Amino acid sequence: MTTPKTFNVTVRVWRQVGPGREGRFVEYPARGVNPDMSFLEMLDVLNDELAARGEEPIAFSHDCREGICGTCSLVINGKPHGPNHGVASCQTYMRSFRDGDRIVVEPFRARAFPVIKDLVTDRSAFDTIQQAGGFITARTGSAPEANAAPVPKHVADLAMDAAQCIGCGACVAACKNSSAMLFVASKVSHLGLLPQGQPERDSRVLAMVSTMDGLGFGGCTNQYECSAACPKLISHDFIARLNRDYTKAVFRSAFKPEPAGGGET
Amino acid sequence: MALLESRIPPGALADKWRRHKADMRLVNPANKRKYEVVVVGAGLAGASAAASLSELGYAVSCFVFHDSPRRAHSIAAQGGINAAKNYPNDGDSVHRLFNDTVKGGDYRSREANVHRLAEVSGDIIDQCVAQGVPFAREYGGLLANRSFGGAQVSRTFYARGQTGQQLLLGAYSALSRAIGSGGVKLHTQSEMLDLVVVDGHAKGIVARNLLTGEVTRHSADAVVLATGGYGNVFNLSTYARGSNATAIWRAYKRGACFANPCFTQIHPTCIPVTGDYQSKLTLMSESLRNDGRIWVPLRKEDRLKPAASIPEADRDYYLERIYPSFGNLCPRDVASRAAKRVCDEGRGVGETGLGVYLDFSEAIGRLGEAGVRERYGNLFDIYHEITNEDAYRVPMRIFPAVHYTMGGLWVDYNLMSNVPGLFVLGEANFSDHGANRLGASALMQGLADGYFVLPYTISGYLASQKPGSRPPADGPEFMQAEAAVGAVTRRLLSVRGTRPVSYFHKRLGHILWQHCGMARNRAGLEKALQEIPALREEFWAGGLVPGTGDSLNQSLERAVRVADFLELGELMCRDALAREESCGCHFREEHQYPDGECKRDDVNFAHVAAWEYAGEGDVPVRNTEPLTYEAVKMSVRNYK
Amino acid sequence: MDLVRNLFGSTIGRKLLMAVTGVVLIVFVIGHLVGNLQVFEDPDRINGYSHFLQSLGPALWAARIFLLVCVALHIWAGTVLAIEARRARGAESYAVKKWIQATVASRYMRWTGYVVLAFILYHLAQFTVGVAQPGTFKANLPHYTMKGAYRVLGVEVVRAGTDVLDVRSMVILGFGNRLVAVFYIVAVGLLSLHLLHGADSLFQTLGWRNHRWARGLRVVVTVFCAAYFLGNLAIPGAALLGVLH
Structure with a gap:
């Protein structure tokens, strides 16, 4: 075991004082970088230096720093979450860079994710999509016995593959259309695969897709940049599933009879 | 009181x-919407x-x-x-x-x-x-x-x-x-x-x-x-x-x-600290202890040698030695304390000496590398991501970390x-x-x-509150609270010292980890009770919170939280000092059995200590709620 | 109507329209190529075939209108999606942007689409309407007299001795213009590239693609596109090389 050699890099960071304001890139030297540092820790140290010099630290989103909360959201050298596959920004370590590197750090870019400050963006659009239908209506206390409805193991596993989404928005950031299809697909697939999700299957996909469109996300052109940038490597197979679910729902909802409704007593 | x-x-x-x-009293369904929670x-x-x-x-x-x-x-x-x-x-x-x-x-x-x-x-x-x-x-x-x-x-x-x-x-x-x-x-x-x-x-x-x-x-x-x-x-x-x-x-x-x-629960299997820039410790699931064996070198001279070069006879599988019946699967507090003890003896591994090996070579021999990969592959990947070490080749290094309160x-x-x-x-x-x-x-x-x-x-x-009886949000208590909040924010922004908030947070953490961590004693806690108020004063006199209070300001957010931690840390030490017994995570070195296990005092401390704020600068009041057990018999936990 | 609103009004609906019209157009271009490859056989074949199609009258017009509607829908949906995508991207774009796994074909769909559209327009002008290169247009060439009969599925549709337009000569003479032949080759090349993404992508849009057979699909689509390109290359290529005369 040897002491890791420290090195120096230059970070070129997007600085923007507030929503809707002009932004620009500013370069900062980061000296004495330890290869075992995480990318965010490198920014922490840089921020303390900036503060000490009387400059405003760089605002960036972060929280759990173990790749599960989905808060961190940097585009590092043109790739959401940085150069490595299947990790979030917080799991990017400085050993991925070399002495003298110039690292460009930008916020996620999409009309639906406006920049709040520096590298911080507003991703509440995802919550809005979720509120439109990303749930199974199951009032507390009304649930049947958990083992009453068996779910085949491979179905449960597939649902879990989809359910892993951390809601970070890297799929949108990576997509040239800023499409939220992978995010919506993961939720629609997770719930639509399970027997519990069947009663609201059609209404869910219709509501979520129309909300997604309404929020100004683009369409999918099947380039699969989203799944490649996804820190959980969620497959774009789920987008195919979303397309199929949506098509079925569109036709079923157009032709199914509407209940007359009895009115409550 | x-x-x-x-x-x-x-x-x-x-x-x-x-x-x-x-x-239980109920609220009429038609009245429920009149209650704001x-x-x-x-x-x-x-x-x-x-x-x-x-x-x-x-x-x-x-x-x-x-x-x-x-x-x-x-x-x-x-x-x-x-x-x-x-x-x-x-x-x-x-x-x-x-x-x-x-x-x-x-x-x-x-x-x-x-x-x-x-x-x-x-x-x-x-x-x-x-x-x-x-x-x-x-x-x-x-x-x-x-x-x-x-x-x-x-x-x-x-x-x-x-x-x-x-x-x-x-x-x-x-x-x-x-x-x-x-x-x-x-x-x-x-x-x-x-x-x-x-x-x-x-x-x-x-x-x-x-x-x-x-x-x-x-x-x-x-x-x-x-x-x-x-x-x-x-x-x-x-x-x-x-x-x-x-x-x-x-x-x-x-x-x-x-x-x-x-x-405070201190979890035994976390990835050790590597440097003072570190912001976060990462847990490695407890499940690893099912197949991994925990050890340190028998002699402290060996602690920096490559693990593979230390022969079996020179290794101390201390959990298996001390707790033969539970071995590597003893409870979290027990495992954490044991790791601390061997590191205190100077036998901890890695640069900092704050680490113990979690070794899978025996499991790889028994299950094959593929078998271990199937059970723990994602954890080995996380470990590799963070440390750049391949735990299939060299043992993992782990150390306890704060995990839950x-x-x-x-x-x-x-x-x-x-x-x-x-x-x-x-x-x-x-x-x-x-x-x-x-x-x-x-x-x-x-x-x-x-x-x-x-x-x-x-x-x-x-049900005991009349619907619609909640006070208006512009009542005097609300206005006073709002003014107090504004005052704290303004005060933090006005200090403009030289040290960033992270400096104080690190120092506070260090004091607590030293004196109110896995093992506590009177002298250490009393020292901490001197150091924390001094640190708090230093914070309010020399802290540096850049920026303003009218937009996103992450430094200010952290400063507000650290200001509260600087007060809470003191209360924790006060509580640890007052509880003159050892129980669970709370290990007072003065109260232990000869083998180093927790010695509870059920006569004097079978109670909840509930601290009551007494005002700025005054010593808080320690109230107690006695704990009585009807259905279980209090006994000494034994994992040997 | 919900159905119409969802199909035309949503991103997925418009993608679906692109996929379905894409399928129609792929079927058409395959048929078109197979028909045209008759140019390599006796002049009776291609000229008879052409005469037969012309003789269908209203049915021909129905097919033409259907295809035009498909092309229009395909272009409309693609354009709307592209405009939405640009709007979705927002005002500020990345200073550095790396592609991770998008294929080359997928990145240039819009550009290959433009060229294909230009090509279709020229193609119609040249061979259907006769505005471009009127000198070699079929209506301006001496008629051709069928030596034998032309049959479809064993049914005689053009009798021997019928006076028909000499399509074969039009094609050979038309491609005698090197510039036109090269443009034609480049355009079908780009159309093949367009299909390389499109024919694969439509399975995803229709919801019939997953990783279990995505690689197989990719191989099939690639082979199809290569074959399509070679088939299309053959006609102007042969005309240029003087194999056809």
């Missing part, structure tokens, strides 16, 4: 909750409570400091959630889960609360499955279970290594539905900075919008805090960077008692604090885990509180 009425219902232990539910936090406890209360018809407002309710740190829980379903047919029961939890907590939790927790545990699984939580399943399609520390049955339900994430997303989806239908009003990026108490009752909060700096007042008929634990007081922990104690600390300063603040605001059986109208749920309260929490019990408690306890007990309080 605060009045600590536990309000444990009468009757046999197993009947208490059922009878209490039947006896503020829920702070949207982790497992907060999201489940907000969704469930809204389903009942109450008008709910939910405040989170995150940009989305889905980011709460419940999301990071890995292992699983316990429930007494007895699906594996291995003899589990409500009583057994109750018993294990009380024993695991070293007899410092409230018996009636723990029993209720065990009773509703099964309902939680039903509820989560109905919401679509994709729990692991057997080939036949039924739910799978696995075993976890501190139990002899398999009662843990799990969703890969992301159980917390899936449970939180389940609660978040229920909350999202309620928000979408207008039942819950969501305030994101809104940090609660004060509790408003009117005529002795909690009647609202003051919150600051983190994006605009705007401070707003919110009046309510009841306030629910579900803001999580305060382990970030140590700076380095497995908590999220944003996790903080501010909401419960401000409630404490408004009169709510803080119970057992020194009870059993202490929290004092609550009665109804989860209401001593301030009427203030309810506290989940990790933010103190009630269920005593002096040590068992694995897979935190998720259970958060959801039990939110789904199945609060929705019943809150009606008991609200």
